[in-house]
Amino acid sequence: MRREGSPFQGLSTVFVKELADHVSSIRMLMLELLIVFTALAALYEAISSLRQTTAEDPFLLLRLFTTDQAPLPSFVAILGFLIPLMAIGLGFDAVNGEHSRRTLSRILAQPIYRDALLMGKFLAALATIGISLAALWLLVIGLGLLFLGVPPGGEEIARSLVFLVVAIFYAGVWLSLAMLLSTVFRSAATAALVSLGIWLFLTVLWPMLAPAVAQLIAPSDPRYALLGLNDPATAVWTQELLRLSPNDLFGEAMLAVLSPTTRTLGPVFLDQLRGAVIGAPLPFGESIMIAWPQTVGLVAGTIILFAFSYVLFQRQEVRA
Template sequence: MRREGSAFQGVGAVFVKELSDNISSVRMLMLELLIVLTAMAALYEAITALRQNTAEDPFLLLRLFTVSQAPLPSFVAILGFLIPLMAIGLGFDLINSEHNRRTLSRILAQPIYRDALLLGKYLAGLATITISLTALWLLVIGLGLIFLGVPPGGEEIARSLAFLVIAVFYAGVWLSLAMLLSIVFRSPATAALVALGIWLFLTVLWPMLAPAIAQAIVPPDPRFAALGLDTPGTAIWTQLLQRFSPNDLFGEAMLAVLSPTTRTLGPVFLDQIRGAVMGAPLPFGQSVMIAWPQTVGLIACTIVLFVAGYVLFQRQEVRA
């Protein structure tokens, strides 16, 4: 039966209810504690390193995000690893738990469309993650103010805001995926396992597999190897393949946005560097331009995965 009226009728109610459920749930508390504690450890190490090594740096605040002190990776790298975990943890049982509790037909008996239910649940998940990431972002700036004592400049704030936006969309990709799986699989355990499997594959295995596949496509040239250089074809293929992983897209976008001296993310030819002034920071707009393709990839991936889930959900039998 065709829908009458707006697809968004009832989105607000679902959104508010889901958000309050999310925020007050024990699962969310555990995930937040995990992220906050790990990120704080990385941040503390970064602050210690920066305080000991007081070189003049126009982007001191951004260094808080990117400085890594062994054995801990940098703040951004930890977020790149843990944001998917948080998104999967929020999303893996969005729909199938309603099925299992037999509450779905009861909800849909209310004047709420399926669109609104799905969108409301999704937006509530995304809002939960956005709230925690914003809190984390404010924490970084606050700790930077307290321990480094340098007020952040406008461009630093703009760049770290870009970081926040990209991180939210990065979470959106994984939330879309987890929601899609929660629609496909009736059992939450299966959905969670599959989601975690994909996450592990893309985060841990894919960076190792991509160079191997690239070398199979374009075998390395021994002449380049003799000079200690990467074969350009292999390098280009490796990068292309690695970009299938949202993790890599997030890492590249963060590199461009948080390290203002980054001038390109792809392989560089010598004649492109000739005459270039090295180490000069790029204007914010240009850094965003460099990170833009990666950001577009994340946003488009979020939307496409959501649409896939939407189509599947709309075609599903609700009555159990």
């Protein structure tokens, strides 16, 4: 049984309306203020520490993203923590909000398919996040120019642009998750609580739990412990488990792209380092290669979670 007509009919209308709603909403304003202020604080610390240390670093601009000065984490780490919050904030009431406002059946009685509504909402929220992140990115570049006084090189710009793209997909994962939960739960409060719970679990608890779970799966060999070394099997398991969290994927990808000296993201064996010049930056393409699997993981997570909410939403009853 095939349905007639395009599933994208009305997509642009929904997109424009949702985008306008997001951009003008107080919720979005608060989220933006939160991110801008914490990011500025991190940047300020990074700038003041960079000014004291070095002017010879070829990737001075990228240092802005990654330098952390206690007690503040780096700009990228702060974003890794706050982007999910922003995405959840925009997505947690996407579908159940329409239910509780009782607008869903009225909108779906217009000549559009449900596809357009869900996709329009997703793309609008993603675009909102994209616009905010792009603004933040420009802010960083501008502040870097202003306070460090060193013009950024082409490669630095390219790498920081990759940061922007990966950050948007990272937001996409959380947005898809929030929208999925907004489809599953009829109450927006429940959806918000569950998304925030998952967010806290994956960003705060999982990094602590993963090594413990890895120990259970692959107990470390006491002979390694005697030598004061980590068992590679346990280390590999720990990393694989950590990678279940999008937060970790984002962190790893950013490490590879923004710190050009990063050669690998996993445990390193001595024989792999043979011939390597420690501390020499990798070319742009090589760094991308290192970050590629993580980026693909984030994209795949976004698509899979979105597909789940899509299927659920298609089968959901319209009436409350």
